[in-house]
Amino acid sequence: MTAATRATATSLGVVAVAGAAAFAYGTFVERRQYTLRTATVPVLPAGAADIRVLHISDLHMAPWQTDKQEWIRGLARLNPHLIVDTGDNLGHRDGIPGVQAAFDVFRGVPGVYVNGSNDYFGPSFKNPLRYFMGPSKHTGTAERLDTERLEAYFDSLGWKNLNNRAATTDVNGTIIDFFGVDDPHRHYDKLERIPGALDELREEDDRGPRLTIGVAHAPYQYVLNSFVTHGAEIIFAGHTHGGQVCVPGYGAIVTNCDIPRKQVKGLSLWRHGFHSAYLNVSAGLGTSIYAPFRFACRPEATLLTLTARA
DSSP: HHHHHHHHEEEHHHHHHHHHHHHHHHHHHHOOEEEEEEEEEEOTTTOOOOEEEEEEEEOOOOOOHHHHHHHHHGGGOOSEHHHHHHHOOSTTOOHHHHHHHHGGGGTTTTTOOOGGGGGOOOOOOOOGGGGGGGGGGTTTTTTTHHHHHHHHHHHHEEEOOOOTEEEEEETTEEEEEEEEOOOOGGTTOOOOGGHHHHHHHHHHHOOOOOEEEEEOSSOOOHHHHHHHTOOEEEEEEOOOOSSSSTTTTTTTTOOOOOOOOOGGGGGEEETTTEEEEEEEOOOSOOOTSSOOOOOSOEEEEEEEEEEOOO
């Protein structure tokens, strides 16, 4: 073996070892490093009391994930005024008891929710390399999940269903108009229903001033643009997993939708036309059971403190 051949073999060996180590870290360590991200957003009417919003997304819950369930229960110590759940709560046919174990502690706290595709269909194996070719496609063999049971549970908590709907509630003294859509990734969204739903809300309740919040699972640009057009001042979304696998110093490699990479997670400003809204995209707390790893992208929930505008 020549010196050049030995050097090449050594380099390949180092790369293989590094890759295996990164895979092991992402599988056994980082995907369980649940993290709370915090931010402050000045969107409330002048003089309004602060509102603590707990944004939770993409649990992909399987029944054996008791560490995730316990961590979520621990978030009750934050005393949120409002829960926003942006979907993909299920990750297994038997995931609902795990969701209940995680969320029962929040019973009575005002909340809103929308569904993601994984709240309708069970996970299936997908070639990870296909994500580089665009948003993931749907298979015709996915198992149908008990979405009605999941929604009935959220309703029992007192949370409002925003799947192609609107709702109004008073949160810590501020009137909030919510509107949302069913999962855009599955093309279940009905954006054309939003104007009428909002008009009906405001005809029945003309109290003011108020805040308008838009909620969707997948932050496709056409959805975000429509939300801004319809007056959303802050938008909540999930779906992206923050890229799930990121490169330190570069960020997400893919987004699984058409949102720009720089807005794949966290708080940013979404502009459309002459208007804009704050956008919070959660990197989520879970992964598919067929792709159980994260790298440079810890699982997260977000506590947003909404404050009065200057």
